[in-house]
Amino acid sequence: MLQMGSRLEHRAREAKFWELLGQGMSRPAACDAVGVHPRQGYRWFKAARGKNPFERASRSGRYLSEEDRLRIADLRLGGAGVRRIAAELGRAPSTISRELTRNSSRGGAYRPYAAQQRCRERARRPKPRxxxxxxxxxxxxxxxxxxxxxxxxxxxxxxxxxxxxxxxxxxxxxxxxxxxxxxxxxxxxxxxxLRTGRAIRRHRGEPRRASWSKIRDMILISERPAEVDDRAVPGHWEGDLIVGINARSAIGTLVERTTRYVMLLHLPNGHSADAVRDAMIPTIQTLPEHLRRSLTWDQGTELARHKDITLATDLAIYFCDPHKPWQRGSNENTNGLLRQYFPKSTDLSVHSPERLLEVAAELNGRPRKTLDYRTPAEAFEQLLSDPTQPPVATTP
Known part of the structure; x- marks a missing residue:
C-alpha cells in the first residue's frame, strides 16, 4: 500500500475514491484503485454518511445560474428587451427586471461574472442581524x-x-x-x-370556559345603545376581575373604551358582590357625569349588586353574552397586560391601593397606536378638560 503523503494528496485520494464510487465501483475496489486500506475507505464512507462531500449541491432552479447570467448578457448586448430575455430563458419578466436592476453598474452595463459573485455574497450565511x-x-x-x-x-x-x-x-x-x-x-x-413573561412561543389553546350564573334583572349587551360600538362617544367603560390563586383574591379592572384609560379597584376583603359594589361606587363617583355613561361586564356573580351601583352612580350596566369575551375586547386586552404585574396563581390581596395606582399610571403612560401614539392619560385628560373633542379610536 502507498503511504499517506501530504494533506492535499490525502484529499485528492478521497475525491478520487468518491468519483469511482459514483461510477459504480465497489468500495474495496475503489480503495485499491486509489491506494488506501479498505478501513480508510470505510472511514470516509461512514463520516460522509454515504454522500459524496466533494459533489456540490445543485442550485435550485428558482435561482439564476451563471449560464443564465451569461445568456442574459449576450441577449442584452444584442438589444433584446426584458420580455424577450424572459421568454428565451423561460423566466418571468419581473425576474429579469430585478436581475438587471440589482446587478447592472451605474452606467447600465450588465457584467454576468460580477453579478454571479454578488449573488454568492448575498447567499452567504449566517447573515448579520x-x-x-x-x-x-x-x-x-x-x-x-x-x-x-x-x-x-x-x-x-x-x-x-x-x-x-x-x-x-x-x-x-x-x-x-x-x-x-x-x-x-x-x-x-x-x-x-413581555406581557406573558415567556421565553418561548406557545400556541394558543382553546380558552377554558367558566361556569356562568344567572344574575337577576340583567340588561344584556344587545340592548346597549349603538353609540357605544363605534367608540366615538366617551364615558363608556368595560369591566372585569383578574383573580388570584384559588380564586381567593382579585383586583377589579375598568377600561374606558374611547381612550383605553385604566382604573383599578382595590378588593382586600375578597370579591363578593358586596365587596365589588363597595369598591366600585366611590371609584365611579370620582368621574364627571359625562364620563359615566355605561359599563359592560361579563355575567360573573360579583356584579350581582349592579342595581345598587346604578342607583348610586347613575351608571347604566350591561352584561355580555355567555362565553363571548370579545364583547369586552379592550378590557380583555388590558387584563392580559395586567398579568405582567399581577401574575396568575399569586395572592392579589397583598397589593396596596398605592401599588394599584402605580400600575395603572404605568399602563396609562404607554403610547397607543390606536390613539395616534398618544397615551391614554393624555387622551383622558383631554376628555376632562374638553369633553366636546374626544380622541378618535381606530381599532377595538
Missing part, C-alpha cells in the same frame, strides 16, 4: 425594561429616528431575539418584561 447593532439593541432594551410591547417599540423607534432606517426594527425581529437563542444582542432575561 439587525439587533447585532449595539446602539439599536440598547434602544430596544431601554423600552423593554419599561414593559413596552415589541410593537410599541417598533412604532416609537420609527418616530424617534425618522431619518435613520438602521434604527428601525420590526416587532417580529424583537420577538425572535427574545425567543430564539443567538438571534441578537438583547439580554437573555428581557423576556420577563
Amino acid at each position: 439587525k439587533l447585532d447593532r449595539v446602539e439599536l439593541a440598547l434602544q430596544v432594551e431601554l423600552r423593554l425594561v419599561r414593559n413596552w410591547s415589541p410593537e410599541q417599540i417598533r412604532d416609537d423607534l420609527a418616530r424617534t429616528f425618522p431619518d435613520r432606517p438602521e434604527m428601525h426594527v420590526s416587532h417580529e425581529t424583537i420577538y425572535q431575539s427574545l425567543f430564539v437563542q443567538g438571534r441578537g444582542h438583547l439580554r437573555a432575561d428581557l423576556h420577563k418584561h
